Amino acid sequence: MITRKRLAAGACALFVALAGGVAPASAADGPPKDSPKVELVLDVSGSMKARDVDGQSRMDAAKQAFNEVIDSVPQGVRLGIRTLGATYAGEDKALGCRDSEQLYPVGAVNRTEAKNSVARLQPTGWTPIGYALRGADKDLDVGGGTRRIVLITDGEDSCGQPDPCDVARELAAKGTHLTVDTLGLAADDKTREQLSCIAEATGGTYTTVHHTKELSGRVKQLVKRAETPVETPRPTQGGNACATAPEIGAGIWTDRETFGEHRWYKVKVKPGQELRASVSVAADRAVERDYGVLVRAVGEGGQELVRGSDAGSGRTDVIASGLRHPVYRAEKDDTRARTVCLEVSQSFAAPPSVKRDPGLPVELAVDVVKGPDNPSDLAAFGLGRGWVLLLVLGGTGLLAGLLFGWLARWRVAVWREN
Amino acid sequence: MRFTRITRTLGGLLLAGAALAVPAAPAVADDEKPAPTEAGTAFRTAVAIEQGQKATADASTGDYLYWQFPAGAGQQPTVKATVTLPEASTRNGDATWRLDVFDGLRRRQACSSGEPLRRAAREDASVTLTCTLRTVRPWAEKWSNDPLPGAYYVRLTVGDAPDRDMGLPVKAEVEATAEDAGGARAEGGSLGAPLHAKAVAEPEDGWDGSWWSGRWGWTLGGAVLCALAAVGGYTLTRHPRRR
Structure with a gap:
C-alpha cells in the first residue's frame, strides 16, 4: 500500500516536472490556435455621451467595464476589440455607415495596450451594427476554436442596411459556430427588439444594462463562458x-x-x-x-x-x-x-x-x-412483495405440512395393521 | 405451549421481514465539489450538477438556462428552481416562469407533481418552481417515454413576460434531489448504457439502482413463513400425546 502511494507520488512529481518544463514555452506563445475567441464590439456613436449610467456617461461606464474585463480575461481565451462609429462625425450616411474598425486584434491580450486603446475612445459617429458584425466575424477568422461576439450598444442600427438581424442569422448559418451576445445600454423598445433579434438569431443572450456593475459583470461572465469547452458540432x-x-x-x-x-x-x-x-x-x-x-x-x-x-x-x-x-x-x-x-x-x-x-x-x-435491450426479467429479479405473497407461501407450506403429516400417519397406521 | 411459541416465532419473523421492507434512508450527498455558479445556454452546453447540489447562475430575463443532473433506476427525482426576480420598480408587469425537464435523449419528461409553471406578480421578489418526475425505471420498451437511468436536462426560462422586462438581470438557483421509490417500485432489466451519461457523475446507488430492495425482505420472510407453516402443519397432524 505504502509502496504504491510512494510510486504514485513519484509519478505525480515526474509529471509535474515534465508539465513545468513544457508549460513556459507554450505560455510565451499565448493561447493555442484552437482556443476560444471573443470579440467585444463597442458602440462609440455620439449617443454614448448620454449620462445615465450611475451618474456617468455610457461611454465611461463602458470603458470602466472594459478595463475590468481586460484584467480578468482567462488565460485560454483570445480577445479582440472592435468599435463602431468611433471615427467619422460627419453627416454623410454612406461614410458613417462604414465606420467600424478593429481596435485590438484577436489574440493574447496585452493588458496595458488594450486598456490604452480603449481609453482613447470618444463618442463620435453613427451606429452601423450590421456592418460591424460582419467585420467582427472576419476578425475572428484566425485559427480554430469557438467564436463569440459580445455587442455593447446604446441604440438601434442607424444605417438600416444591412439589417443587423439578417446579418447575424447569415453569419450563424455559415456554420462557424458563432454566438452573438448583446448588451443594451438604453432600454428603448426598438433597441431592445433589435438586440434581442440578433441574440436569438445566433443562440446568444440579450441583457439590458442599468448599472456599470451589471455591465462589467455580464461581459466578464460572457467572456468566461467562451472558455467552457464544448463539443463542436x-x-x-x-x-x-x-x-x-x-x-x-x-x-x-x-x-x-x-x-x-x-x-x-x-x-x-x-x-x-x-x-x-x-x-x-x-x-x-x-x-x-x-x-x-x-x-x-x-x-x-x-x-x-x-x-x-x-x-x-x-x-x-x-x-x-x-x-x-x-x-x-x-x-x-x-x-x-x-x-x-x-x-x-x-x-x-x-x-x-x-x-x-x-x-x-x-x-x-x-x-x-x-445495448442488448433484452431483459430476461422485468419483475425485480423475480422477487415478490406484499401480503398476498406471504399468504400464498404460508398457506402452501401449511397445506404441504398437513398433507405430509396425514400421509405419515396413514402409513404408520397401515404398518401397524400389518 | 408449542403453538404459542410457533406463533411468537412467526410474528417475530414477520416483524423482521417488515423491518427489512422499509426502504433504506436516502444517502446524504457529499458536498466535496463546489456547486456550479453558471448555467448553460443550450442542451450542448448544459452545466452538470450533482444530486443535492444547489447550483446558482446570474442571468437576464429571457435567457434559457440549462443544467443536467444524473438519476438512477428506482429514484424519483425532484427539481426545484428559485428565481430571484429583478427589482419590482424596474418591472412592468406579471411574468410566467417555466421549468422543463428532458431526459438524456432530449425527450420531454412529464412532471407527475409540482408546479413547473408559475405566474409571478409584479410585486413578487422571487418565484419557486418544482417538478417531480415519474420514478426512473431500469428499462423500458423503446416506444415508451418512461424515465430511464442517465442524465436529465433542466431548462429554466421565462415563458411570458412584458417585452420591456426582457434583458433585466435575474438570479436563478436550481437543486435536483431524488427520493428512493422503494421496493414497491423495484424492477429488473437494464439498459445497454445510461442515456447521455458521459457528462454527469453516476449516482451513489449506481445507474441501475442498488441490488437491495425491500422485496428481499418480503421474499425471504415468505420463504421462512412457508417452512414454518409446513412444520406447523406437520406437527398438527401428528399429535405428540398420541405417539
Missing part, C-alpha cells in the same frame, strides 16, 4: 429521402431545415447495438405560437421503427425530441449492419414577413451504444 446536409440521405456516425451534427422541409440521414447500426438520436430544432427568428418536432427512425424496407415527437406553444429557443432503437441479432452469428434512416421534420410556421432562408438550425446528436 460537424456540419452535414440531410437528403430529401432515405435513399439520398448522407451517412452520419456518432457525434453531434448541425444542419439547416426550412419551414415544412423534411431532412433524412442514414446511420449504420450493427446487431447488438442501440441507436440513440436526439434532435433539436431552434427557433432563431419570429415564429407562430404553436410548433412541433417529429423524428422518425425508418428501416431498410421503409417501415417505421420508432419515433420521437414533441409539441409546444409560446416562447421557446428549441424544440427537441429523441429516440432509441436497439437492433437485435436475427440469428446467432448475425453481424450484418443495418441502415437506419432518420427523418427530421418540424411544424414551425412563420408570419409572411419573416425571411425563410437560411433554414432553421437543426442539431442532431447521434450515439451508437452496445
